[in-house]
Amino acid sequence: MSSKPTVPAATASGSNFIRSLIEADLASGKHKSIVTRFPPEPNGYLHVGHAKSICLNFGLARDFQGKCNLRFDDTNPEKESEEYARSIQDDVQWLGFEWNGEVRWASDYFEQLYQYAAELIKQGKAYVEDLSAEDMRVYRGTLTQPGKNSPFRDRTVAGNLDLFTRMRAGEFADGAKVLRAKIDMASPNINLRDPAIYRIRRAHHIRTGDQWCIYPMYDYTHCISDALEGITHSLCTLEFEDHRPLYDWVLDQLPVPCHPQQTEFSRLELHYTITSKRKLLQLVNDKHVSGWDDPRMPTIIGMRRRGYTPEGIREFAKRIGISKSENIVDMAVMEGAIREDMEGRVPRVMAVIHPLKVTITNYDGAQSREAGFHPNHPEFGSRMVPFSQELIIEAEDFAEVPPEGWQRLTLGGEVRLRYSYVMRCDEAVKDASGKVVELRCSIDHNTLGKNPEGRKVKGVIHFLSREHALPAEIRLYDRLFTVPEPDADKNVDFSTYLNPHSLTVVQGWVEPCVKDAPAETRYQFERLGYFCTDRHDHQPGEKQVFNRTVTLKDSWTKA
Ligand code: ATP
Ligand code: MG
Numbered sequence: 105m106s107s108k109p110t111v112p113a114a115t116a117s118g119s120n121f122i123r124s125l126i127e128a129d130l131a132s133g134k135h136k137s138i139v140t141r142f143p144p145e146p147n148g149y150l151h152v153g154h155a156k157s158i159c160l161n162f163g164l165a166r167d168f169q170g171k172c173n174l175r176f177d178d179t180n181p182e183k184e185s186e187e188y189a190r191s192i193q194d195d196v197q198w199l200g201f202e203w204n205g206e207v208r209w210a211s212d213y214f215e216q217l218y219q220y221a222a223e224l225i226k227q228g229k230a231y232v233e234d235l236s237a238e239d240m241r242v243y244r245g246t247l248t249q250p251g252k253n254s255p256f257r258d259r260t261v262a263g264n265l266d267l268f269t270r271m272r273a274g275e276f277a278d279g280a281k282v283l284r285a286k287i288d289m290a291s292p293n294i295n296l297r298d299p300a301i302y303r304i305r306r307a308h309h310i311r312t313g314d315q316w317c318i319y320p321m322y323d324y325t326h327c328i329s330d331a332l333e334g335i336t337h338s339l340c341t342l343e344f345e346d347h348r349p350l351y352d353w354v355l356d357q358l359p360v361p362c363h364p365q366q367t368e369f370s371r372l373e374l375h376y377t378i379t380s381k382r383k384l385l386q387l388v389n390d391k392h393v394s395g396w397d398d399p400r401m402p403t404i405i406g407m408r409r410r411g412y413t414p415e416g417i418r419e420f421a422k423r424i425g426i427s428k429s430e431n432i433v434d435m436a437v438m439e440g441a442i443r444e445d446m447e448g449r450v451p452r453v454m455a456v457i458h459p460l461k462v463t464i465t466n467y468d469g470a471q472s473r474e475a476g477f478h479p480n481h482p483e484f485g486s487r488m489v490p491f492s493q494e495l496i497i498e499a500e501d502f503a504e505v506p507p508e509g510w511q512r513l514t515l516g517g518e519v520r521l522r523y524s525y526v527m528r529c530d531e532a533v534k535d536a537s538g539k540v541v542e543l544r545c546s547i548d549h550n551t552l553g554k555n556p557e558g559r560k561v562k563g564v565i566h567f568l569s570r571e572h573a574l575p576a577e578i579r580l581y582d583r584l585f586t587v588p589e590p591d592a593d594k595n596v597d598f599s600t601y602l603n604p605h606s607l608t609v610v611q612g613w614v615e616p617c618v619k620d621a622p623a624e625t626r627y628q629f630e631r632l633g634y635f636c637t638d639r640h641d642h643q644p645g646e647k648q649v650f651n652r653t654v655t656l657k658d659s660w661t662k663a
Pocket of ligand 2: 145
């Protein structure tokens with residue numbers, strides 16, 4: 105399953121300040137071509153925020169005929185796994201992008217990073233620290249108070265080199281020492297107050313196994329990895345703005361092949377959900393969802409399972425844009441992009457979610473009718489819409505006491521059955537509790553494919569022939585949280601705001617023509633929304649399982 109959809113050139117990333125910067129760099133000759141990178145840590149599944157970053161980095165590379173590397177930032181062995189790394193590659197490909205050459209790993213550079221650290225020591229710009237983590241914190245100072253120099257700051261180069269070599273050789277316990285860059289303990293930017301660049305950690309690494317017991321820190325690793333790969337534009341989210349001086353400092357000290365430019369943009373946040381791997385992992389671990397790919401999750405794999413299209417997600421990324429200002433977006437923007445993408449692309453069929461039985465009292469072998477799968481796309485083909493004496497309609501399409509302006513079915517009223525006859529409701533049969541359990545209706549035999557004579561029938565409802573309809577499990581999704589920003593309050597755990605009704609499973613019915621649809625097939629169920637056969641539970645020909653991807657109208661802005 106290596107479908108590789110193409111993104112039209114020059115539209116993948118939309119216009120924004122980063123694009124302008126790149127245009128200027130190319131125009132001035134600073135760069136002949138660009139190289140970007142997407143640098144995830146393989147410590148979880150990617151979410152919609154990462155999709156923004158992927159579309160930006162890969163999109164720019166595509167638009168400017170440059171390259172984009174996929175590089176795993178694998179410097180935290182305890183939290184990282186092959187499963188996560190695998191899933192990230194799948195997600196990037198599924199979104200329709202290809203990385204430049206092989207997948208890269210920060211761990212590919214561990215030896216080089218080590219040598220550069222030794223180089224810093226030789227220049228007197230790094231030292232081995234013996235203070236405990238606790239003491240280091242005290243010495244670091246605060247936002248308003250400068251830090252103090254560590255008593256170990258002035259070790260000799262030879263002493264530092266010896267200790268650093270022995271750190272690597274495993275002579276010291278985890279956490280007993282760290283290597284720090286020697287910058288400025290009084291800097292107003294705390295990131296420059298002699299940041300740790302290596303720590304001792306005996307942890308098995310997914311790539312390097314037990315080869316290392318010291319690991320480089322992210323800030324030190326990232327800039328060097330960028331430089332080694334010849335990255336021209338290193339794009340990251342705004343929380344790294346204060347780290348940029350450190351990024352530049354490290355590269356300024358070392359004989360690296362180039363000095364990439366770091367540029368920050370704002371993180372995407374989506375209302376009614378969360379965009380943090382750590383919190384998403386908590387939802388998985390606490391079994392609030394069925395897994396990382398639960399269709400309610402804002403993960404790429406979750407959105408995929410729900411039925412979102414890569415094209416729709418890319419369109420969403422384009423619409424939300426790239427800037428430095430806050431990027432909190434309403435779910436309606438995502439759903440709008442998904443809906444619009446599917447509108448002209450997926451076949452339309454009928455399904456019933458809440459069935460109500462209809463008996464046609466004047467049935468005399470009435471006919472089935474051929475109907476196209478899409479009003480604007482005859483090339484999608486057609487199928488027969490079966491008709492028989494017993495039908496099922498949507499319970500909500502009947503009202504005994506209709507509200508004003510009602511155009512659907514009511515006692516004595518007529519509607520058009522989609523692709524079929526005009527039908528009048530003559531009687532509502534109720535059970536002991538007074539609930540309507542069956543409608544007895546009659547059809548106008550003269551209305552198959554033509555208007556009735558002498559009267560207008562405005563309402564059209566969808567229906568299924570009961571004997572032909574296929575049972576289907578239909579999963580209806582609602583927002584995962586009940587408030588727009590579930591993690592806004594630091595004192596309240598975000599799981600408090602989980603929506604208990606985010607998933608409703610109903611036994612519904614679908615047209616027989618979908619019977620053999622493979623997993624991940626998308627349909628519009630007329631009047632109900634877009635649905636997608638479930639990747640895991642749907643069995644073609646055997647068991648129909650549909651996920652509601654999105655309703656036909658915006659159901660979010662109402663709240
Ligand atoms: P999380 O906080 O969810 O763990 P992260 O930033 O730690 O995310 P990384 O794997 O380090 O996750 O991210 C890889 C890239 O994706 C980084 O360049 C990061 O800036 C970007 N990214 C992560 N979250 C978002 C977001 N919400 N919006 C835009 N870009 C994001
Ligand atoms: Mg990160």
